Amino acid sequence: MKVNKLTIAVLFLTASSSVIYAQQKKSDTIHKEKKIEGVTIQGATKKGTESNIINLQRKSVEVIERVGSVQLEKQGIGDVSVAVTKATGAQKQEGSGQVFIRGLGDRNNSTTMNGLPIPANDPIYKNIDLSIIKTDMIDFVGLEKVYNPKLWGDMSGANVDVVSKIYTGKPYFKVNLGSSVNLNAIKKHNFFLQDGPEYFGFTQIIQPTNNSFINNGYVFNTSWANKEVLNPINSSLGIDFGRTFNIGNTGRLSLFGFGSFDNNYAYKDGITRSVDMEGNPTKDLFGTEFAYGTNTTGLLNLNYRLNANHNLKLVTNYIHTSEQKLENYSGYIRDTNENRTQETAMLRRANYKTNDLFINQLSGEHTITSPLKLFWNIGYNRLDSRRPDRMQNISVFNFTEDSNYFAASNPGANNRYFDKLVEDDVVGNLHADYQFTENLKLTLGYNGRYKQSDFKATQFNLRVNASPKTYYLNPADYGSFFNSNNYNAGLFDIVTFRGDIKWNPETALTPQSYYSDVINNAGFANVEYKLSEKFTGQLGVRYDNLDQKMTYSTAIKEGQVDKKYSKILPALNLKYSVNDSNNLRFSVSKTYTTPLLLEVAPYEYEEVDELSFGNPALYPSDNYNADLKWEWFPKRGEVISITAFGKYIQNPISRVTVNSSSNSVSFVNIGDTGTVFGAEVEVRKDLFEMGNTKLYTFLNATYLNTSQELSREKVSTETNTSYGYTISIDPSKSKDKMQGASDFLANVNLGLEKKWGEKNSMDFVVSYSHISDNIYAIGYAKKGNLVDKAINMLDAVMKFNLSNGVGISLSGKNLLNPSFKRVQDNTNGEVTVRDHKKGIILGMGVSYQF
Template sequence: MKFRILFIALLITTFSFSQTKGTVAGILTDKDANNQSLPFANVLIKGTKIGTNTDIDGKYSLPVAPGDYTIMFSFVGYESVEVPVTVTANETTTISKALGSGSYKLEDVVVKSTVNRQKETALLLDQKNAVEIKQTIGVQELSRKGVSDVATAVTKTTGITKQEGSGNIFVRGLGDRYNSTTMNGLPIPSNDPEKKNLNLEIFNTDIVEYISIDKVYSGNIYGDFAGGNVDIISKDYKGSGFLKLEIGSKVNSNAIAEDNFKLQKGFNGFGFTNKSIPSNALTQYNYSSLQLKDYTPIATSFGISGGKSFDIGSEGKLSFFATASFNNDFSSKSNGSAKASVNGNGVANKNFADFSEMEYETNTTGMANIGYKINNNNKLSFNTLYINTSTQSKEEYYGYIVDIANDGNGLIRRFNYEKNSLWINQILGNHKIGDRSKLNWGLSYNIIDGNMPDRSQNIFRKEATGYQLSSISAPDNHRYFQKLKEDELAANASYDYKFNKDEAGDFLGKVTFGLNERIKSRGFQATQFNIKATAGNTNTIVDPTNLDLFYNQDNFNNGNFNIATFRGNAQVFNALDPQTYGGDQTIHAAFVNTEYKFKKLTAVLGLRGEQITQKVSWNTQLGAIGNDKLEKTAFLPSLVMKYELNDKQNLRLGLSKTYTLPQFKERAPFIYEEVLQVKVGNKDLYASDDYNFDLKWEMFPKSDELISVTAFGKYILNPMNEVTVSSSSNDISYINTGDYGYVAGAEAEYRKQLLNIDSDNAKKLSAGINASYLYSNQELNSAKVNNETDFQVDFTNTKGKFTGASNLLLNADLTLFNEWNNKNRNLTTTVAYTYFSDRVNAIGTSGKGDLVDKAFGSLDFITKSKLSEKFGLGLVVKNILDPVIKRVQENFNGDVNVLSYKKGMTFSLNLNYQF
């Protein structure tokens, strides 16, 4: 009885207390997105811990005791809004607001601050609501993981790795030829004559708003697609003015440990040294010095960025954003060994017990963005981006060289200097026409100069009295000059029309018509000057650190050495004609996509048609002048379906047909010689056709959490691979290796907030992990290759993996976030780990096994702190485990190590101040 009385008393008390409260409720909308609902925005009663987030429809509701308060609305990237409110008992006070990102005015609104819109929760929401299957990574996540370039950024997403020593990425085990790169949806060219895609390492994340990775094809993407498309979205500043300064420093443990970090002298430290073939190159010796210069291997960086927006009239807004930065980097590969021209028994023609490489890199980046929002229906923007990069390196190989240094007393030294400049210009337009139609268009013109202004190689044999220059073959000692110039004009246009409005006023259907145009032209030329000691001078002792004592005008006049190109010496009339190839490519495309929402099911059916013409011409040391034309008409259907299991779970399906084009360099019979391998083009290479399948389940438990599982498969007709062809030097070429190949695999991703120490999200521990398993198999058909090309191959195996395919990819990170002093100060600490398993570098022939890059993992530590409202500090330690990087040739009697080295750890310190 007493229990019942107590229970009733408590119930009455609770009921009476609840009746004394009032409710504040409303809807938040996005002013910059035509007042669509704004989910996951923050709602807080100022000065209390009473708060909530808006739901998927932008709605919120807060029970509050009667009284006068200030309610705060905020969303990352938008200006915070404070509104006074009086709460009355047993009544609901409705306050609905439209948040925007500009410096607008609202009654009873106080503008507080503007930060970057692209945080992880916002991008997860975009991923959740999108019909297409995609992944995005924004500046907040990039900063948290200590990522400074786009190549590393994309490897933090599921199923993507980067090739060691380059910015080339592999998507689901498929390499450069199967992927594409765009910026704001428009294609950008490559700075590497051997690659389809630009080296993504040259893009600093300072210019990035977010990066979108499409691994499922849809009709608005160019059809040369099988792995993925990386779309770099440049910063589009909105908000009040700011100016930010950054400085930083970096050291590599290997580089700083070198007793003498020496590189070739004669190059400035900012990466703008311009060199070219000297005048009278065959009749005089006036090449640049081969002496060495000491460097202090401590890298530096500095940058400045700023932006401001201005209101124009009642609806217009003009926004400016600009950034400029310079950074350099010193690195060293140490504890290395290398082998080349290894036969099926594991015997190498080159066997270097000691290999090392020192490298100095620079990156100068400048970008400006002007956006003009004419009104709520029309917007124009202009982007211009200039990037200049340089790499200066010294490679040294000590050991056995067949017929040159049979006693293991050989030395090969190669100096290399590369300078690349890229200029991207884009004009973009977005126009809303009534409530049903929208027109988007873009125009770009890109120019790239990819030059190797000076490469020198010398081969020595150490005798008791000192070093002698090799004179076995003319190319042993040479100077090499290379130029690449490419320009590209591209245009996109699409028109959306919505139809079939439901009772709630929402359109259920949308049809999109689009046109794409792409015109690309490339010119490439290279000249190698072979410098050979003459008879009677082959035993001359030289100083490898000061070859100017031998290579000089006096010794040339005295006939101690001669100079000739592959075409001949000064007596041959065309000796100075460079080895060249050129390419022209045009793609005319049109597409139509139809999207329709059937309650919980949304489907997009697309059809794209493309007419492709690719012309290649050449004039190289392999023979006569030649040319070839590849033409293809492609009809590319695609289907993407999204089924909303509930408000937190989606099931997605993607089906498509695409193709893969060979690149200019791959079809031009031009020889490019590296120290350890030689690559040669194949004029008979032709396009592949690809059939793609994806099935994905995803769940979003909270605004910053994700669980997803994906199954995928690809069937490829006439796949292309890098193959070791039958030759004395084990040349590598590009071959359609069989009639078919296929890839199947699964991906999983999990992002979880492990611990939330307080209700204000000021202290929290979160983790993320993504993994990808891949199985690849393809036919290797020697008879097909021998019939279709001028090469002779004898595949060691009749089946094999795709080049670049890793069975297992893994990324994991753990982040602790701590915020204090009214959110003016914070500390973010992240530990990140990346792993990939073995992957094929080149397919073996003639009894030789495949060249395989062995598995390794990388562990990074990142900590960033906001020490005050304006001052920030960051520390990054990369490659903590410092594993041995290995490449082996698989053989029947065991693996042969053909390359191994360690990169060392890198320590970076960064300071920034925002005015």
């Protein structure tokens, strides 16, 4: 850890020294400008350029932070989840596209596209997996870490706003081809996946019907055997195009289209372990994971400018993703092979997930009169997320007898699982700006959202009836035992948690389910007043009315929840322009944080090393936020800023380890209060320029100090309800850090830009990131916190854009190939419970623009 901190300190000292050395005193250019009367200059502004983004940041009364498409292209960043981590105070959660911002994770953040909320593509998350959104189809990603009443009130970390690209400029058509390899995957002589899914990831494995189970018994069509994959090489193909059309004397239609398909193979191996309160393992496994993912995306953006006063925009976006994981483990499972000297447990788990997400938006901007402007935006989103045919097997291999058999004590050890989540989401914004005078503007608005979620899941447990050693079992193909002949012979039964499908099919085949309706109505008012040439303030208030109804029938409980919340959310934003290049900003606000659906639903969600379940008694927390920021804009395209911020949280929500024989976690309002204090530094600066060559940097760092109360009595009292169940926790401390918060985050980027000829350019960017330790889940008694250890990441990208339209890129990702390690921080010392490396990824891409 000391080595990591020293490395970071040296990097920041070097970069800071370069900034100081490179800085030259600039005169105030504004005072030297001459006014030219009667001249109007019209032109298209590239929203994604660094200079435009920083200029908007300088002028805006609200605190805004954006990462533009031009910067992302230079760094070779292909998805929004990585793009967000280039902003100050953001970190990406390992193994997902979810991000933590200012130490606060998924439930504390919100995601919008063009200002409208979009649904998560996975029931275990509140926000969409940002890694499935491609950066080629956006103008910029905005991080709104300071609240204003126009934003939806359900946020405490930040709102991530993905702004889709509006085409400007000359007509073009561009083709992108790319290929890369994960060195972990390509080194495997045999790469395996499960049977059923195909290359493009569109195959839907349909759950057998109830009648087929009743009439035919064993009716699963896909094989239990692994399927070998040749040449696990990543590939990508994309096209994008743009064109404008003049309509009449004043109208202009702008068309932008984007389509892509890419896939990726990955492999990792390492340990997976869970321990009891004494530190003794309940599972001690070495495992391998083969993974394959696909992403198919299409976007069409139509922007129709009727005239100078009226503008309409239509965005339609379809994203299909698929993910396969084949995991194989061997070692010790306490409930399976107690005799470790003669036996080893063997666990196989194959998981297939598909997501279909449709995002449709129609918006308008209208100047009604000179002082009155009207803005509206409506959207319809639909998500179809499925886990079809997840397979799991657990068997035992006896060394002395050279035989394989099942441990019959757990009927759920061998199962096939199907689930489906369908969400329909209707959202809308409407607000009007009225400019009373040059110094006074009033904004009034309404936000509305109606979201329906329908989730169903069935796990078919294959209960073994045959005695060990009386049957043949091949662990390379569990279909050697689980087949229709053995089922008809009575060697195993198919049961669910509701019963045996052979004897009680009507009840047994009823799926676990939950159904949710969420209605959110909000009105807001905001006054912006320019007190002087240098001092501007915004004062606003938002009223949120939230109504959530849920009906559930699961293996844990049946019931329903009907909760209503009303929130009054004031916000104050002040900006003082010290001079043309320096701003001081101060903001205070109140927001709230709602738990996500699966944190409330009493449904068990099982992974190999963890089981999580929701808490119907969970309720929103209230957040009080304050920010103080200084910004310095040395010259066009440059900014240096320092921010101090604090948050006071009432009834914070946290993931906790609960009292159970398994490694189970749940979600509770863990204490009365929590606090977050932090400081951020951001630098975007040209270090050296000579002719057409430029060396530049953009770096940021965040320090966090977090704390929350931990109360066993509060959790026990609040979860003892008629519609829930008592959750038992026993934290070893009365206070601890916030779950998910890292003490220190840093991003250091150094870039070299070279231009020659008419339109030839080269960009070389090296990117380094550091994330310090953070708590994954609060511990139980001697069974301490689950902690994700610090990691350091290094990427490098070189891109050539030539005047003949050809582009070439070379990339190296995850070059340090760090170990991703999670430990159980027990009272008698750390126990490693996860440890693996993702592998270095080397890639090359070619593009041609017509």
